[in-house]
Amino acid sequence: MTSSSSSRPMTQTVHAGATPDPTTGAVIPPIYATSTFIQNAPNVNKGYDYARMDNPTRQAFERAVAELEGGTMGCAFASGMAAISTVLELLPAGSHIVASRDVYGGTYRLFEQVRRLSADLRVTYADPTDLAAIQAATTPTTRMIWLEVMTNPLLQVPDIAALAAFARSRGILTVVDSTFASPWLANPLKDGADVVVHSATKYLGGHSDLIGGVAITRDAAIGERLRMLHIAVGGVAGPFDSFLMLRGVRTLGLRMERHSQNALALATWLESHPKVARVFYPGLPSHPQHALAQKLLPRGAGGVLSLVVKGGEDAARRFVTGTQLFALAVSLGGVESLIEQPSTMTHAVIPTDQREAAGFVPGLVRLAVGIEDIEDLKADLAQALG
Numbered sequence: 001m002t003s004s005s006s007s008r009p010m011t012q013t014v015h016a017g018a019t020p021d022p023t024t025g026a027v028i029p030p031i032y033a034t035s036t037f038i039q040n041a042p043n044v045n046k047g048y049d050y051a052r053m054d055n056p057t058r059q060a061f062e063r064a065v066a067e068l069e070g071g072t073m074g075c076a077f078a079s080g081m082a083a084i085s086t087v088l089e090l091l092p093a094g095s096h097i098v099a100s101r102d103v104y105g106g107t108y109r110l111f112e113q114v115r116r117l118s119a120d121l122r123v124t125y126a127d128p129t130d131l132a133a134i135q136a137a138t139t140p141t142t143r144m145i146w147l148e149v150m151t152n153p154l155l156q157v158p159d160i161a162a163l164a165a166f167a168r169s170r171g172i173l174t175v176v177d178s179t180f181a182s183p184w185l186a187n188p189l190k191d192g193a194d195v196v197v198h199s200a201t202k203y204l205g206g207h208s209d210l211i212g213g214v215a216i217t218r219d220a221a222i223g224e225r226l227r228m229l230h231i232a233v234g235g236v237a238g239p240f241d242s243f244l245m246l247r248g249v250r251t252l253g254l255r256m257e258r259h260s261q262n263a264l265a266l267a268t269w270l271e272s273h274p275k276v277a278r279v280f281y282p283g284l285p286s287h288p289q290h291a292l293a294q295k296l297l298p299r300g301a302g303g304v305l306s307l308v309v310k311g312g313e314d315a316a317r318r319f320v321t322g323t324q325l326f327a328l329a330v331s332l333g334g335v336e337s338l339i340e341q342p343s344t345m346t347h348a349v350i351p352t353d354q355r356e357a358a359g360f361v362p363g364l365v366r367l368a369v370g371i372e373d374i375e376d377l378k379a380d381l382a383q384a385l386g
């Protein structure tokens with residue numbers, strides 16, 4: 001077993017969770033495509049009995065991500081939403097949640113169109129950068145604060161340590177969806193979060209070739225309960241996707257460095273472009289939480305940035321359909337660059353008045369910056385802006 005938890009971060013991403021296969025010595029954990037495991041006698045086995053409970057390929061990925069997050073347990077899921085919905089099972093029916101007001105659209109849909117009906121969960125949305133607003137939104141039945149490490153698409157950065165400390169003082173769980181940061185840029189458990197979730201579809205997988213999710217905990221009791229829910233509800237990741245997710249982890253550090261470098265260069269350039277009214281990127285000194293972002297995301301601010309093009313929704317539409325290298329597509333976190341219009345694509349599920357209240361302005365465009373050569377990316381955006 002390679003021990004990497006004391007290594008430097010880049011070494012850790014390459015080695016985390018690695019155990020040579022005990023039967024063959026394979027350096028890379030094989031894809032264990034099996035549903036069941038033979039028993040020597042009733043309930044005497046080699047540590048595995050049925051693959052929903054545990055699968056060695058899935059376990060290798062779970063251990064790697066838990067290690068990178070500074071957690072003690074990871075549960076890999078078939079999608080980010082499966083991870084999120086299982087984390088919500090930690091709550092009793094009738095609970096109240098306080099969530100970021102520009103929460104991921106899929107999470108909003110799960111809150112409002114599913115769990116409101118099936119579990120009577122009630123969610124109040126508040127500005128996550130305003131501690132007093134979050135405090136004011138809590139009620140005696142609040143049991144969870146739901147944060148994103150960077151909000152989407154406005155890239156606001158909440159003070160996770162302060163919010164988690166407040167939540168803890170009230171016996172409220174703090175959950176952080178850290179998809180936009182990946183374990184390379186932020187480790188919210190170290191700031192006091194109780195559960196971290198990722199859509200592994202994005203940076204962890206890193207190549208836009210899978211759907212997956214993961215939830216990580218540090219506290220033993222919460223971890224045990226989540227593991228039970230993982231198995232009981234059953235939205236587990238399969239061995240093929242687990243294999244790809246672990247392969248993604250191996251290059252996470254290299255990719256995140258390049259995503260952050262490219263995004264910062266584009267954000268800086270776009271900010272002074274005559275056709276651009278505004279740029280949202282936590283790595284820019286003009287960002288309202290820039291100082292906090294530097295503390296929370298010391299290795300870079302990630303690959304996602306948003307901008308407002310002059311001329312409103314029509315100009316935004318022309319821009320997103322005029323790029324050649326940036327593909328018009330939702331999602332993020334792959335090596336290739338993507339462009340999208342939140343109001344008609346990723347955030348269409350959120351009612352217009354709520355989008356406006358959250359600060360969406362006409363002309364908003366989101367970029368998921370890939371790892372291509374920065375000069376080619378710049379040239380493509382320059383020609384599309386005209």
Ligand SMILES: *Cc1c(COP(=O)(O)O)cnc(C)c1O
Nearest residue numbers: 079080081104177179199201212
């Ligand atoms: C994509 C995404 C999700 C959902 O993940 P899936 O893998 O698509 O189910 C959740 N949160 C954030 C921030 C995301 O970007």
